[in-house]
Amino acid sequence: MPSSKLQSDSSPDTTSDNNYKLVVLISGSGKNLQAIIDNIEAGNIKASIAAVISNRADAYGLKRAEKSDIEAKVLDHTKYDSREAFDEELQSLIDSYSPDLIVLAGFMRILSDHFVEHFTGKMINIHPSLLPLYKGLHTHQRALADKQTEHGASVHFVIPELDAGKVIIQGIVDVKEDDDEESLANRVHQIEHQIYPHAVKILAEGQLEYNAGEVLYDNKPMLNPLKKQLI
Numbered sequence: 001m002p003s004s005k006l007q008s009d010s011s012p013d014t015t016s017d018n019n020y021k022l023v024v025l026i027s028g029s030g031k032n033l034q035a036i037i038d039n040i041e042a043g044n045i046k047a048s049i050a051a052v053i054s055n056r057a058d059a060y061g062l063k064r065a066e067k068s069d070i071e072a073k074v075l076d077h078t079k080y081d082s083r084e085a086f087d088e089e090l091q092s093l094i095d096s097y098s099p100d101l102i103v104l105a106g107f108m109r110i111l112s113d114h115f116v117e118h119f120t121g122k123m124i125n126i127h128p129s130l131l132p133l134y135k136g137l138h139t140h141q142r143a144l145a146d147k148q149t150e151h152g153a154s155v156h157f158v159i160p161e162l163d164a165g166k167v168i169i170q171g172i173v174d175v176k177e178d179d180d181e182e183s184l185a186n187r188v189h190q191i192e193h194q195i196y197p198h199a200v201k202i203l204a205e206g207q208l209e210y211n212a213g214e215v216l217y218d219n220k221p222m223l224n225p226l227k228k229q230l231i
């Protein structure tokens with residue numbers, strides 16, 4: 001297991017600005033990436049993005065990175081013979097930046113156990129449902145079919161089991177009677193762009209820590225996820 005600032009006793013140095021390093025992985029539009037960039041540029045998150053890596057050359061998020069002078073890299077998974085070969089290369093590329101945190105922001109790849117274990121406690125993801133409900137795909141459609149009155153998104157640590165890691169924060173939206181998949185997804189995206197930067201911020205500040213398998217918030221075990229309602 002790699003050494004990790006998140007797993008050590010030392011909190012990040014908040015006196016010098018933005019020395020907490022992120023690597024963000026994307027596959028598409030990168031709106032969550034943009035929300036994180038905006039919060040860094042506004043001084044709300046004391047961190048810097050060392051690189052944005054996409055498995056797709058046409059991901060619009062790469063342009064967002066370039067626009068903010070962030071290193072943008074493409075690692076095309078179709079050029080590798082196996083998932084393991086791709087993950088190995090991706091792992092080396094990420095390690096070359098020595099990041100404190102790896103942020104999955106719409107990265108549409110299943111990751112091998114070995115890769116995930118290498119980054120234990122240092123990798124987070126955003127999933128468009130109130131976990132543990134609706135792991136996997138088509139979450140908005142499934143929430144509507146079940147006539148849920150609430151839906152939302154969850155930021156969680158990544159573990160080998162899909163969408164099953166400890167949840168840090170959830171953003172909740174009311175489901176309206178006349179919602180369709182698109183209108184509901186739009187509101188979930190709005191709350192995503194609030195909760196993902198917040199999760200990164202509290203990790204960068206050391207308020208939230210992953211320590212030997214336990215998640216600590218204000219130095220105490222985090223029993224329930226933080227919650228935010230879309231108003």
Ligand code: GRF
Pocket residue numbers: 026028029030031032033061105106107126127128153189192
């Ligand atoms: C988000 O809806 C997120 O929940 C899911 O992938 C989508 C990424 O969107 N994991 P974007 O690329 O950040 O716009």
